[in-house]
Amino acid sequence: MNNAGCGPTWRLQGWGALAWGALLMALWLLWLLELAPRGPPAPQPAITILIWHWPFADRSPELPSDTCARYGMAHCRLSTNRSLLASADVVVFHHRELETQQSLLPLAQRPPGQPWVWASMESPSHTHGLSHFRGIFNWVLSYRRDSDIFVPYGCLEPRLGPSPALPAKSGLAAWVVSNFQARQRRAGLYRQLAPHLRVDVFGRANGRPLCADCLLPTVARYRFYLSFENSQHRDYITEKFWRNALVAGAVPVVLGPPRATYEAFAPPDAFVHVDDFGSARELAAFLTGMNESRYRRFFAWRDRLRVRLLADWRERFCTICARYPHLPRGHVYEDLEGWFQD
Known part of the structure; x- marks a missing residue:
């Protein structure tokens, strides 16, 4: 986000002749420098990012030399060699493989001063074993806005062409869930909503799995989608919001971090936050009683903005190169667990 503020107002009134002369002399010298012949610019060395173990995979994808250039980041090389x-x-370690010990840290072979990155897109509730990594990692790559390499699950960017038509609606609310656990807050909220709101539930948890290409067309038929995160933590807004709801063309009903966090990523009238209601009954009444005019106002953002998903690990890792010149050298997370569980 840009910081609003007023820069200095430069005024020319009151300058004396001496000041004007100095200014003209400086401009003349700059013009001469522009005319001077120049040699070719010095080649910028490529930054090599070593991915120690590709996330959630036994084999890494193909990583041609122009991988990062495809994402707008030149002079950046990814490798798993x-x-x-x-x-x-830079060397990057994805937490899941460290947690399961599929991958071990090469501490004895670590070159002095080499930055190591801890990477994870999971919430603290599903991240274990961080106490083993005190004083090891220099930088963090995650969805947290205060990460050294901040990589959200999605974002809104300016739309260049006309917005697509809103899908026709035949259902009220949908929810896709595969890992249903009664102790989760989302499970309790669903149980409270169910008597007052018709929710069609899909996913393995309900014995109605959707194929990869079936999810978006299925959700698109509904007015609302329950974008309930599996746990509530700072900045933890996943594909349940970005892809399953906004891309599909349904209004997300969100359970996650506070409303202010969502508003840092999306317009305040693009979603319904469960915290705005005193009870599940009130939320259900709001959703069921909404007229068409009010409903369509939730999509005003689509005229000027579009969703960009950042789900590819190649793009996430290439982002390190964009941040590399600005990252603190010598910094170490002495208590990574304390920072992440905050």
């Missing part, structure tokens, strides 16, 4: 450990500019 562990023989590059001694020469890599």
